[in-house]
Amino acid sequence: MAETRQFCTFTLADQYFGLEVLKVQEIMRYQEMTRVPLAHTVVCGLINLRGQIVTVIDLRKRLDMPNRPADLEPVNVVVHTDDGAVSLLVDEIGDVLQLDEISFERPPETLRGTARELITGTYKLEDRLLLILDPERTVSLPTGNREFAHQAI
Amino acid sequence: MNEVIREFLLETHENLAQLDSDLITLEDDPTERETLARVFRTLHSIKGTAGFVGLAKLESVAHAAESLLSRLRAGDFRFNRAIASALLGVVDAVRQILGSIESNGDEGTGDYHATIVKLERLRAAGGVDEVEPSGTVSSQSTVRAAAPKSNLSTISPPPAATNLSTIGAPSQFAGKPVNATIERHKLDEAPLTEVAEPRTSTVADSTIRVDVGLLDKLMNLVGEMVIARNQVMQYSSTLEDNSFIGTVQRLNLLTTELQVNVMKTRMQPIGNVWSKFPRVVRDLSIACGKKVRYVMEGQETELDKTIIEAIRDPLTHMVRNAVDHGIEKPDIRVRNGKPPEGKLHLHAFHEGGKVIIEIIDDGGGIDPQRVRSKAISSKLITVEESSRMTDRELINLVFLPGFSTTDKVTNFSGRGVGMDVVRTNIEKIGGTVEIDSRLGHGTQVKLKIPLTLAIIPALTITSGGDRYAIPQVSLLELLRLEGEQIANRIEQIHGFPVYRLRGNLLPLVYLNEQLRIDAPRHAPGEVNIVVLQADDRQFGLVVDAIHDTEEIVVKPLQKHLKGIDVFAGATIMGDGRVALILDILGVAQRANVVSATRGRALADKTTVSVGEAVAERYSLLLFTTVGGGRMAVPLSMVARLEEFPAYLIERAGPRSVVQYRGAILHLIDVSKELRRLAKPPSRNGNGTRRKIASVTSVSNDSGTEGTTAMQVVVYAGAEGQVGLIVESILDIVEDEIAVQSQANRPGVLYTAIVHGRVTEFLDIEKLIQSTNLSIGPRAESALV
Numbered sequence: 021m022a023e024t025r026q027f028c029t030f031t032l033a034d035q036y037f038g039l040e041v042l043k044v045q046e047i048m049r050y051q052e053m054t055r056v057p058l059a060h061t062v063v064c065g066l067i068n069l070r071g072q073i074v075t076v077i078d079l080r081k082r083l084d085m086p087n088r089p090a091d092l093e094p095v096n097v098v099v100h101t102d103d104g105a106v107s108l109l110v111d112e113i114g115d116v117l118q119l120d121e122i123s124f125e126r127p128p129e130t131l132r133g134t135a136r137e138l139i140t141g142t143y144k145l146e147d148r149l150l151l152i153l154d155p156e157r158t159v160s161l162p163t164g165n166r167e168f169a170h171q172a173i
Numbered sequence: 174m175n176e177v178i179r180e181f182l183l184e185t186h187e188n189l190a191q192l193d194s195d196l197i198t199l200e201d202d203p204t205e206r207e208t209l210a211r212v213f214r215t216l217h218s219i220k221g222t223a224g225f226v227g228l229a230k231l232e233s234v235a236h237a238a239e240s241l242l243s244r245l246r247a248g249d250f251r252f253n254r255a256i257a258s259a260l261l262g263v264v265d266a267v268r269q270i271l272g273s274i275e276s277n278g279d280e281g282t283g284d285y286h287a288t289i290v291k292l293e294r295l296r297a298a299g300g301v302d303e304v305e306p307s308g309t310v311s312s313q314s315t316v317r318a319a320a321p322k323s324n325l326s327t328i329s330p331p332p333a334a335t336n337l338s339t340i341g342a343p344s345q346f347a348g349k350p351v352n353a354t355i356e357r358h359k360l361d362e363a364p365l366t367e368v369a370e371p372r373t374s375t376v377a378d379s380t381i382r383v384d385v386g387l388l389d390k391l392m393n394l395v396g397e398m399v400i401a402r403n404q405v406m407q408y409s410s411t412l413e414d415n416s417f418i419g420t421v422q423r424l425n426l427l428t429t430e431l432q433v434n435v436m437k438t439r440m441q442p443i444g445n446v447w448s449k450f451p452r453v454v455r456d457l458s459i460a461c462g463k464k465v466r467y468v469m470e471g472q473e474t475e476l477d478k479t480i481i482e483a484i485r486d487p488l489t490h491m492v493r494n495a496v497d498h499g500i501e502k503p504d505i506r507v508r509n510g511k512p513p514e515g516k517l518h519l520h521a522f523h524e525g526g527k528v529i530i531e532i533i534d535d536g537g538g539i540d541p542q543r544v545r546s547k548a549i550s551s552k553l554i555t556v557e558e559s560s561r562m563t564d565r566e567l568i569n570l571v572f573l574p575g576f577s578t579t580d581k582v583t584n585f586s587g588r589g590v591g592m593d594v595v596r597t598n599i600e601k602i603g604g605t606v607e608i609d610s611r612l613g614h615g616t617q618v619k620l621k622i623p624l625t626l627a628i629i630p631a632l633t634i635t636s637g638g639d640r641y642a643i644p645q646v647s648l649l650e651l652l653r654l655e656g657e658q659i660a661n662r663i664e665q666i667h668g669f670p671v672y673r674l675r676g677n678l679l680p681l682v683y684l685n686e687q688l689r690i691d692a693p694r695h696a697p698g699e700v701n702i703v704v705l706q707a708d709d710r711q712f713g714l715v716v717d718a719i720h721d722t723e724e725i726v727v728k729p730l731q732k733h734l735k736g737i738d739v740f741a742g743a744t745i746m747g748d749g750r751v752a753l754i755l756d757i758l759g760v761a762q763r764a765n766v767v768s769a770t771r772g773r774a775l776a777d778k779t780t781v782s783v784g785e786a787v788a789e790r791y792s793l794l795l796f797t798t799v800g801g802g803r804m805a806v807p808l809s810m811v812a813r814l815e816e817f818p819a820y821l822i823e824r825a826g827p828r829s830v831v832q833y834r835g836a837i838l839h840l841i842d843v844s845k846e847l848r849r850l851a852k853p854p855s856r857n858g859n860g861t862r863r864k865i866a867s868v869t870s871v872s873n874d875s876g877t878e879g880t881t882a883m884q885v886v887v888y889a890g891a892e893g894q895v896g897l898i899v900e901s902i903l904d905i906v907e908d909e910i911a912v913q914s915q916a917n918r919p920g921v922l923y924t925a926i927v928h929g930r931v932t933e934f935l936d937i938e939k940l941i942q943s944t945n946l947s948i949g950p951r952a953e954s955a956l957v
Contacts, residue, residue, distance in 0.1 A: 052750075053751075055639060056740070056753065057690055060690060066284055071397055071732075073731075073743045073745065075731045075733050106733075160733075
């Protein structure tokens with residue numbers, strides 16, 4: 021009997037990502053956010069989640085990907101952390117997949133930059149590659165000295 | 174751990190603090206019978222329970238202490254310092270054992286044999302410790318009359334009192350008869366009945382112990398209720414149903430009262446933190462060879478529990494600082510005409526929605542020059558910068574990280590991490606720290622802390638299309654300018670906006686700009702200004718619109734946003750949306766309105782590049798003096814700009830003054846003073862300086878009538894306000910100070926290029942000093 025793990029999956033610009041299901045608190049549709057001036061660019065704002073104030077991080081920005089097209093309404097993936105819940109903004113939600121541990125592979129050498137920091141490994145699926153994200157690192161601010169003035173949404 | 178032991182631990186912990194305090198009281202006044210009895214009872218009780226639950230070490234230590242105490246109670250000898258030290262050692266031992274029980278479940282590996290032996294020796298030798306000289310005891314030759322205390326048996330209810338019998342026989346001690354009426358307890362019976370007696374006072378019976386976690390939960394729930402209440406009130410305002418509105422009002426009142434009362438449960442008197450200080454002060458002063466008297470005032474002042482926890486360490490540090498570095502050794506003090514015993518005064522009180530805590534010592538004070546040289550040698554500031562600083566600013570350099578003026582680092586407090594960490598911790602909870610010091614006289618540290626963190630009244634404003642909340646505690650007033658007023662009242666000088674508010678210069682800060690929001694400075698045709706106070710400085714925050722005041726629940730920001738200095742937290746508004754709460758001190762610092770944080774700005778710069786030339790922009794007031802010079806003073810020192818017709822100037826002795834805002838303002842004619850300083854002092858026969866008549870008298874050189882308007886710069890110095898008469902006020906500018914040369918004449922600090930013109934920087938302190946000198950020898954400043 022093989023060991024399996026469950027992942028919550030989602031897409032960002034045609035790339036397929038997964039997060040351990042145990043770390044995901046809930047999925048929420050897009051909500052209007054309160055923007056935070058002077059925050060890091062990856063922070064797009066704050067939302068009210070049943071009385072809890074949750075920071076929202078744009079995963080595209082976090083992964084240094086190009087901005088989302090304006091007509092695409094993103095989805096909130098709310099993640100557990102020690103500091104309270106943090107939400108990640110993604111393009112589209114996929115299924116919950118149950119995968120064999122044995123198929124987990126190290127990230128490809130071609131992966132560079134931020135992606136290299138955040139992706140812990142991959143699964144080869146039938147039609148595409150699933151990139152597994154490190155939950156703690158992904159919801160944290162990028163390390164390094166970049167400090168951007170907040171850009172208007 | 175079983176229930177009995179848990180209860181025992183809790184109760185004993187509570188008693189230990191009281192024990193510390195009682196033992197020190199007894200050391201000062203050995204005749205305190207009630208205190209001695211209480212100490213005995215506590216140790217007896219510890220011994221009893223320890224034996225019962227099988228804590229052998231604890232039992233034996235407590236037993237040795239109890240035996241010593243029973244002889245003290247019997248009057249065989251008196252309490253003295255050696256006994257106090259030994260018993261305080263027992264308290265420490267008990268703490269240690271309790272700590273070990275809590276963490277490991279056993280009594281630990283400590284060996285208390287030495288302590289027990291010492292106690293037994295003291296008991297046998299009648300309070301004399303062979304190691305320590307007995308001088309301390311025999312010096313107490315005056316015996317307080319025990320007469321009032323002998324009424325104890327009638328006043329206090331404990332059953333042990335019925336066993337008291339008054340004996341006239343004095344006890345012997347080392348040949349010195351102690352002449353007092355002593356009550357002797359019947360040793361065998363008294364202890365048993367005393368254990369059965371109810372604990373101390375009736376106040377203890379009407380209280381109940383509650384787990385702090387439970388209180389936190391209650392607080393959170395109340396917070397959520399406040400949010401829900403706000404939402405309900407918002408909806409109800411849109412409905413017409415009267416009975417519903419009535420019900421909502423009732424809900425509103427109940428919620429408010431519930432909130433107030435739950436907050437009260439978390440309030441604790443600050444005395445809880447202070448209670449361990451007598452011991453700290455005693456131990457530290459003995460170790461340093463100093464004598465310190467510790468005075469507490471306002472220990473019943475209440476604070477929220479979380480705040481108390483946050484200030485515990487900073488306060489301890491400052492108390493240690495005062496004893497270790499502040500107060501001098503007795504011989505030095507006497508040499509300087511002070512009493513050999515130093516005084517450390519802790520004072521707490523409520524004021525203006527905040528709790529003020531003052532730590533005042535009458536020690537040697539902080540020497541600004543030593544601070545300056547230490548800061549320069551530690552490369553924390555440059556020589557240039559330091560020459561521009563007032564004494565007050567120099568003293569505040571102690572807040573820089575890595576600072577410490579002690580030459581030798583003691584074990585106690587001089588590690589150089591102190592005041593910086595203290596200030597960070599205090600500011601983290603929204604408070605401020607100030608230091609004031611007079612060389613030779615002492616130092617005062619003042620903490621200002623908000624009363625509570627969780628639910629606060631706040632003003633809602635809009636800026637750049639978003640809503641923000643401003644805590645009401647910082648709010649002074651609201652202003653609205655329309656149409657022409659905008660052009661008239663806001664003086665836009667070189668892009669540095671200032672508003673004249675009843676004669677005061679109010680720096681303006683545009684929130685949109687501070688938040689780097691891309692939006693116009695303000696809506697056309699109207700300007701909304703929120704007048705705020707941050708750390709003793711006032712400024713006007715320009716916003717797009719001002720809304721209501723309401724109570725909001727402060728929620729902390731998560732780690733991604735914690736570092737942004739302009740935001741103190743976030744809240745959920747009545748409509749369910751999130752709004753950010755502004756940190757007014759942070760906004761003021763960011764806008765460079767609060768000049769006291771130049772220390773902070775300097776500290777930031779040092780982490781980037783040490784010793785690099787700092788190109789900072791300063792706000793300067795430019796003016797001219799008769800004889801053509803362009804001069805400048807930092808705007809931060811200027812309280813006001815005024816104009817007086819010459820006939821208002823009156824003479825008070827040799828000085829010129831005006832009546833100004835209900836007080837007397839002394840005037841200095843800058844032009845004249847500079848001229849006078851430039852002349853070498855003329856001496857008469859015995860070498861003293863000849864008083865130049867009318868040195869501070871003000872007269873218009875051209876001899877015109879008294880209606881000529883005198884331009885006066887009101888300078889706010891450490892000792893009070895002074896009016897500096899200048900020829901004409903030019904401008905307020907912001908520029909870097911590119912220092913060209915050091916002072917070339919007295920009264921001038923240095924020369925620099927400001928806005929492309931050569932400008933002299935006035936040495937105001939020198940001018941003030943020199944006008945004092947010319948009046949005659951006087952210890953303190955003659956200024957108001």
